Structures are given as C-alpha cells and as structure tokens.
Amino acid sequence: MKKIRYCCKNFKRGTKKVYKSIKGDYPKVKQKKRDCLGNCKLCSKECFAVVGKSKKLVSAPNAEMLFEKLKNKIS
Template identity: 55%
Template sequence: MKIKYCCKNLKQGSKSVYKAMKSKFPDIKHKKRDCLGSCKACSKGCMVLFGKSEQLICAPSAKKLYKELKSRIG
C-alpha cells in the first residue's frame, strides 16, 4: 500500500498529515511528488492519492483527511 502526496498541497496544510501518517504507519510507502495532476482538488483542500489504484481522497482540512486515511487503513 502507498500514499502519494502533492508537494504543492503539503504547503496548503497536508504536511501535518504526511508527518503523522509517516510516523504512525511506517510500513506504508509515503511518496512526495511535485504535482499529482489533480489541481482542482488540490486548490480546494487537502488531498492524497491512496492505494494501488491511486484513488483520490480529498478533505476540507488536514484533520479530516487524517481521519479518512486512518479509517481506510483500518
């Protein structure tokens, strides 16, 4: 399992999610990319690409994104 983070989105608030997820789930691959190509979602809130299918997960805040990722991981 892997989670991809947009570097531009990290500056908009998802950096705390990246740090928290990396420390809580070290066995999951956490990758930062310059741009994930989801600029509309990126500009509206926090987002990541999740899993092998690279499903886009968006949330209005970093806290909600973190909760959503935790619920999907289990």
C-alpha cells in the same frame, strides 16, 4: 500495504502535517511526495492524497479530516 501519494504543492494546505503524522503512527505505510499529481483544481481548494494501486483520491476540507480518512483506509 497501501501506498499514499501526496502533491508537494498541496503541502501548504496542511497535507505536510498529515504526511508526518502517518509516518509517525504507521511507519510501515509507504508514502511518496510528488511535485504534481495533476489534480490542480482540487489541490487549490482541499487537502488530498492518492491511495493504493487503484489511485483512489481521498480529499477533505482540512488536514485533520484527511488524516482521519486515511487512517480508515489504512486500517
């Protein structure tokens, strides 16, 4: 099972909605919120999350697109 990490500072861009949607639709997926993931340039421009042990960065211009990308990674 994959683990998804989110930057709390990115929640204002819409990733909080993604976090809650994943939690509701995929309760077995582990999710973590961190104060900062060190991707400040990207964080200020797009929604993003870090997936898996390899720490693959997944980003999208909005929360809906990020949710779709994460769903594809989970499936």
